[in-house]
Amino acid sequence: MVDKKLIASVALFRGLYDQDRDIYDVIAALLKAAIVFEKKWAFNTTEASHLLESTFGFQIPEAVVSTTLRNRLKKKEGIVTFENGTYSLAEESVPDTSQLEEELRSTRAVQDRIIDDLLSYFEKHSPKSIDEQEQQSIRESFGAFLLDEKVSPEHSGRISSYIITKQSEDGFQESLDAIREGYVIYNGIRYSSDLSRLGTWITELTIYLDTEHLFNAAGFNGELYKQLFDDFYKLVREANRAKKKSIKLKYFYESKAEVDNFFHVAELIIRREVRLNPSKPAMVSIVTGSKTTSDIVQRKALLFSELNKRNITLETKEDFYDEPEYVVESTDLIETLKLQAKKDDRPFDEDACSAALKMFTKINYFRQGKSIGPLEAVGHIFLSGKSYTQFLAFHPLIRQDENSIPFATYLDFLTNRFWFVLKKGLSKDVSSPRSLSVIAKAQVVIAAQINHSVSEQYAEMVKQIDSGNMTIEEAQYVNHELRSKTATPEEITTESVEDRMQILGYEGFEVHLREKSRLEQDSREGAAAKQELAKFVAQRVDRKRIATGRKATAKVILLSVGLLSLAGLVLWFSFLLVEQLRSDSDSPLTIVALVVSASSLLIPLIKLKKILGWLGDKHSDWSNL
Template sequence: MEDVNLLSSAAVLRAIFDEKKDIYDVLKEFIMSSINSRNLKSFNSTELLQFIEEDFNFRLPEAIVKSCLKKRLVKEQLLTRQYGSYNTTSLSTNNTQFQEDFERSRCEYDDVITKLNAFCSKSGLKDINLRELEDCFERSLTRPDLSNKYSQCIAKFIVAFQHESGFTEKLRKIEEGLILYTGIRYSPDLSTLGCWKGSLTVFLDTEHLFNAVGYNGSLYKTLFDDFYNLTNEVNRSKKSGKIELKYFEETDREIESFFYSAINIVEKKASIDPSKTAMKNICNGCTSRSDVITKKAIFQDKLSKLKITKESNTDYYSNSKTNVESTSILESLCDELKETTVSEEQVSSVLKVFTKVNYLRNGSSKLSIDKVACIFLTESWLPQRIAFSDHVFDGNGSIPYATNIEFLTEKLWFKLHKGFGGSAQIPASFDPVIRAKLTLSNEVCKAISNIYRSLKDDFDLGNVSTETVARIHYEINKAPSKPEDISIDSISMSEAFLNDDYIEKVICEKNHLELEVIEGRKAKEELRKMKIREEKSRRIKYRNGANAVYLLSIIFFITLCSLPIAAAFYVATQSDTALSIFMAVFAIGCVIIPFWKKGDINKICHRWTKNYYRNAIRKYTQP
């Protein structure tokens, strides 16, 4: 079998598990396939491990493979064991069903990769290396805590295709198969499945304490509840060991600092980082210092009810062999992380926590998860990155000093032999769509936090205005920072915040808009002045016309009043005396003069003038 990918093998593992239910029976199918494909007659366990890795990309503990050979193939007389070698006897070569399952899984996997490649190309990625893309896709499912070149695009792809028929089911098979595979890999003895033998102390970081009470949103609360319910199942069993939930002194100081910051925000001495969902939930509804203190007391009471307690002080440096804070390790890690913005102080803080974990483990990490004594549970990328670094992690089945909640939930689920069929309620962290949303929301939160810090620094230096700060704050507050807010529609919005030049882009847009506004105002002002000039010119024209109308009206009435007087002179005869003519004119004047004195004629002239002016204006304004 050439070019076999771990993910397609994991899907086959999941499919066979549905049929067989027993882990040894499942492994038996893979072992028989490797033996038959090579027509092996004799081999040892080390050679078989190599064949299985070549065929299925599975790296299994030798003890597990030996147990399977002994308890299944030798016991069923399919193999015989002699001098450390295994010899085939009546091993059947008819494994048609297995081959069909494997080919179907390969086809489903190839279909997913083809769609992923097309999606990445459509998203604008250039020069995509298909092999590199496959490797990144595998790492996104096996180690979602580590980002890679294509991690954002892969997460967007999963969210975008989540409603396509059969797509999520294909991914779920792969995911659940990986859970089974990693469970086998980290379990040196499969005979103990179904019960938790040892005692484990899980040290929670600050974010998980907030998740426990719902401060980081409903989805993170669900993830914690799934994990918490499994720990309760262990603790309820009288035959099992115990799992305790605690937190270190460092975490307690972080909580104190967090609530102190909340007080400053409520008292308007500081602003809130929009990426901090827990901080927003704490500050919401608080108007004074006492409100925040009350919320802190409620928070601590909830932790107490969940039986999450603070670790008592211990001298963690009394055993020098468990100290992982050597200068050489610190320098090596800083050199390994030099491409990031991580400081030496941050790396040192992580190593202090790891020293505590290693001390409580008494230096023993090559044990099963239920016997490793303690582990640090965190969602922060830095502790997880360092935990798997070659400088502090032995590998080869060792349990890392720190892990995330998905890893520990998977190990609990496998160790308790919960399975995936029937009425079992599958933890939300097993859902590949939810994991993709977590990846995207984490990336958005980191981007928003970086934007917030850069904006604060620029504002303090006077490089940005208050208006720009307000505009960016308004935009980033709308960002889908919680995983439950991530959807197909919100992906495009989140892309804006993932650009490194977001602040510069917003400032450029603001300056461009301001320039457009200034130019628009100038144009409006010029247009207003032109309209005023035109209006003034028209009104002068209409006013002159009105004056002419008024003058003509006066002339008209003067002429009209003069006609009776002219008529009196016209009808006068030679027999009329000058006195009689004067009296006639005087009589006519007595009739006309009252009209002038009362102003009736003047009113009529003004009315005609106004009517002319109004009609002229109305005629102009009509469309």
């Protein structure tokens, strides 16, 4: 469990460095504060070390504490005296520690606000209320996350998404990065008995890179992984400038064989002989944009060219079993690990276990069985990003004891160690490596969890295909969906993190098939709805056309009646006119003849064809309204 005092203290530790102090000055400031806080005016070196631990949570080697008391508090500042193995602080010499107390209070207040906000974030994304026990578990997980200690996948994923969503808030990242940087410096002090040797790397160390780091060197796993490797590589080069080639980078035949097989599979994918496993970003990177097998060959050549340029070479020794006392792997050990995994309800990959133990045998052979001491003393170490390899490296059946250096380590540890030893943390002009960025860590954690989930779902999909429970069409759809979910760390952003995290809650590939069925059903329902709508609209149009036609016909009839009535009126007025003009001597026959004659004068003025055409046009116009 992470000590809450330690979280605030390491941030304060980092802040004191920013005031242009060296390590001993910082420890001296903390010692003075601890003495005043505890009102301990007389003490020996051991008691002074305990004061630092009880007040700040720091476990500083007694040799470092002794040097600080002697050279800083006694000789340089003259505030303590030493007699008969005891240091004494005179009342008139009590230092003013109010500023440091205020800085510590301020640091704790900021961290408390972040913790409260984190708990609210968990509450928001939890299906049920979080009780006090779970809240305490989250607090501890957050501290462990910042200090690179073990955290459950459930907590680490949600903590990471919280950090990503908050990264743009003023002062947020700086507060958390100060904790990580301060902890690296503190850890460096904790495992160093002589701080006067800092600044150069003086021993020889050979680091053997696992396959993923060979890909990282060429950028095949994404930009962030390349940046992390580049930070590590720059520190290696700096160490080698001070002492020529004190640190060597190599890889074993097994890693080369894995790379060769990787590119062979890439060629098969290009030839459409095997499927692309979307959970492997390096493979996706290699085949993307490649159209022929010659493109794959060129990318492989690019990888080895990059390794040669960085002087990362192949280890030529092949026989590591001529001295059996250094052999780590055995059938009995593998069987024991398998039984433990079954007992703990953990998956067990025997091939992965055997491969890791084989690497440990090689490292142990080079070390000649000597793993006790600091990293600088062991001479050889395996650098792997595989979580299972890390798990085995720290397993009590494999690691000699808690004080021994494990056979394998991870990139961040070596980067941070070099950063401390080369005193890069003490210079304001040198930027911190990305491994110390809490944002980078959060991105890596989420991307790793997503790709692990994709890998599991892909493996299940292959099983379903082989058993005949999934069609090729379904598999193609699932594979396409899984490929779209794969993520490199730099793709985890504030805008995308919530959507990206959704795959972690999937039960398996079935969710993709359900989504496919839903989309197909929506498509079918949509098509049916469109067809029904078209039918409905057509019926409406037909009814409207009929109704409009009837209205037009009625209008034409009315117009025709009007025209006929007008013609009748003309005849009537003609009759009245003749009636006015006739004489008493005119016979009825004569009157009729006069009316007909008058009406006949109007007939040439009436063009029946045009009238009928005009009536037809009117009917058409009214029908289209």
